[in-house]
Amino acid sequence: MPSQITRQITRQITRHVLTIPARGPKPARKVHYRRCGSGPALLMVHQSPRSSAEYAELMREWGAHFTCIAPDTPGFGQSDPLPGNPEIGDFADAIMEFADALGIAPCPAYGFHSGGIILVTAIKRRPQAFRCLAVGGYAIWTPEEMRIFGESYLPEFVPQPYGEHLAWIWNRILEQSWVFPWFDTREEARLPIAHADVAQVAQTVSEMLDAGEHYRAGYGAVLRAPRDIPPAGEDVPPCLISAYGGDPLQAHIDRLGEMPASWSARKVATPKEHQDTSLAFLQEHVGDAPCGALPEDADEGWLHLDDGLIHWKGKRGGRLQLHAPARELADPGEGALAIDVPGHGQSSDFADMRAAVKAAADALGAQGIDWPAPPPGDPEALYPDMTPDRFGLYLQRAWQTARAEAFFEPWYEANATHAVPLSPEAIATPAVHARSLARVRAGDAARRWHDTLAQIQGET
Template sequence: MKLTRHFLTIGNRRVHYTRIGQGPAVALLHASPCSAKVLQPVQEVFAGSFTALAFDTPGFGLSDLLPNDPPEIEDFADALAEALAALGVEQASTYGRHTGASIAVEYARRHPDRCAMALTDGFPVFTAKAAEERLKKYLLPLVPEWDGSHLVWLWYRYRDQHVFWPWHNQSLAFRADTDAPDPEFNHRGVVELLEAGDGYRIGYAAAFRHAGLAVLPELHVPVCFGNRPGDSQHRTMAAYPPEAWVQEMPRDPLAAAAAERAILLRHPPRGDVPPAPMATPIAGRSTTNYVDVGGRQVLVRVVGDIHAGPPLVLAPHVPGASALYEELLGALDIPTIAFDPPGHGESEPREDGAQGPEAWAEALWGVCDALGVPAAHLFGHNAGASTVVAAATARPDRALSVLLAAPIALPPRLRAEWAPRWAPDVTPVWDGSHLLRMWHMRRDMGLWFPWWDRRLETARAVEPRIEPERLQAEIRQVAKNPASFGPAWQALLAWPLQERLAALPHRVVLLEAENDLFGQCMPLVQAVRPEASLLRCGDNVPDKVAVIRAALAG
């Protein structure tokens, strides 16, 4: 069985979830500040008996925040009811960890006719004093700093959440009964904190305000309160009243998942789960879905009716993701497709792990095939320009025009010299320093060209766009796939863009926004396509929209 990822539209709200298995539904809800990704091992165990649906709860992962200000656990439970109804699920069991456990139990309380049972892994139990302390000290603001120091703070903040409980009480009395997380686990947690941003405090705080064990008299469906040794809530087991169904689970996570599945089988929900629907449009933003390309899921963003005529296909810069172009997509207001190339953003890597313009171009046409688009205008930014040139080279009959925004073009000598040097090693390490390497590489790209040659003569003579908020938006996307970072840069910089571009029979338009990181490559591009129009614009969305529209009209 293969785990698949999906989007769902609830009113003006986007919901993201994963799915695996067959049979009756069990809804899995993660702890804060994580996403459904952390539940995949449990989800795969449950899939032996159920359709296991793991949701990014509102405000986490790729799911939108709730409109309530502030939302309470009751609102999260009702939001889950809306999502399950939209999926055509008549009845489900719920399973949750920590914040997710509060939601799972609250769903059982508020929607007993639609809940077969609830099972928790560490239901939050706090005294009033402890809850008040956590609301004041536990949820510190997440503020981007110019030097990236907030990334190191996040690294140790998330690590110490597993070393102390609560993390800010760093003394022997509060040492956790578990191992410290490994670098890969810690990296995922930090990326999920970055994904939620400062809004991580919204859903987290709701768990500290929840009534906890006071809801027990109002539960009218079976609820099993599971706790594992090593979990911060294990010590609360003595606080439950005698009539509560309390179960100690094995310490080993997979053994615990097997025991939990057996408990869920005692009260199976009625009905099966229909096939996953596609997300529907939301006014003013792109519609996100996943499509299958070569047996791997690729995230796509669609704006407008892409079948009314040939759409524009936007190939993003990589390492990066289409999420960084969301504002541009909405402002263009023309039928457009954007996608995350394999191994970047939210798209799965190819089975062979291949990176480079040809691989990304293959995904571009795979996306068009999946969406039923025979031909399109192609627009690529930076590395995306190489994707577009490779795509037009591979299928010249399907590329109607080629729009290139600040392509990355280098002389052959620099290709050989820079390709192995451009990207530092960003493999997650124990102290989180790989995040600082990522941050300062990107920051220095705005100051020097090449970024590692920090001499006066290589300083960029443009206003630097190195605002912490901008850098964080980019790092948040790039950090999702550290394994693709180096290979993507190496393949891109070694690729002979000029030679491939010179051979294209298509109409080519060159676009350049002021301050673009690779604007200094434009003379080399113009040298091989002197007949191509060059349209320049400011570094803002309205100006970019104007030149893209002008390029398409020409």
């Protein structure tokens, strides 16, 4: 479900990675988070199966009042999953481990849908870690609803050899605004907020593809979560739960039952009213201590250049390794560096790709750059259009292209002359899946990167 409205706000969002150390049987895990704004820290937890990217516009707006900090929850976005079969308490503990690692507790927090459920469990377990909590919809499922969800809501996500899973994921996300649950085609399940917003669907599809099969763990944990609202007489930080018209969880406001005296719930008309009400509540209860520098890993991060962000990994001062068009960074060799080149992977796009790479190399202290040669073939044919469309056909173009690459070079020359030896590793479905996602993320930047490499090659 949508949790924000679009606004033209330009505050810079930065991105970071922080490794939570191993604790007992818990392995070390990486957490990716976004930061924006200034002032007191505000912890923001996204819904499933999204990532912190869903809060980008809201962070730019609320960044006028807070230092907005939004992690990808475990298994979503660019964060590592939790081991085993985690439940809601494990996700709540994971969020608190992250807040502790940053040193921002006690702080206010905001969560929408799944994010709110995680935070309610967290505030019940560790009330001293919060100043207040604003929640967008809190689910109280009936036994019959749970039965329906259990049967169909979380099917396995297993990439198929011919890309059938991509047709499913497009329609599953698209139709989630038409009916709820997404698979329920009864007239009674219709939603009043139906849309065919290609950009919104494509963004959610991208985030769900990032999560892959891990979406079932995080989504399942919140669906199975019991009503975890603290008892009526308990002394806990204040909380506001609100839900707007058209949100399936607005009806759940009537199911909340007794709550602590400092907790309240209300129905509002629109997403904007929900956000404005939440912001006013958070401002009322927040402290005034500013948020300072936050810790992050030394071997991975995002460079903040004038026009955007460049994702990098490796050892600063090493030689910079660049990948081919429509690909993404691989873990660099010992002592080396790698980046997602502009417009690819987790890097922003840049008008001047060559200048951006050189700026990244300078910022990382790279001892030289390994420029790859452009792949053979006609650039007009090598990079089919990856613009999202109403029917999700761009996903199939990416898949068919990635699969053909295992048979021919260039991929579009399907004949014996251009056949390449068949490699089990290259034709394996997970490998095709990874290449197709890299193409989708690169979009038209792949062709421009090809042209940049061809120009560099012509100069040497």
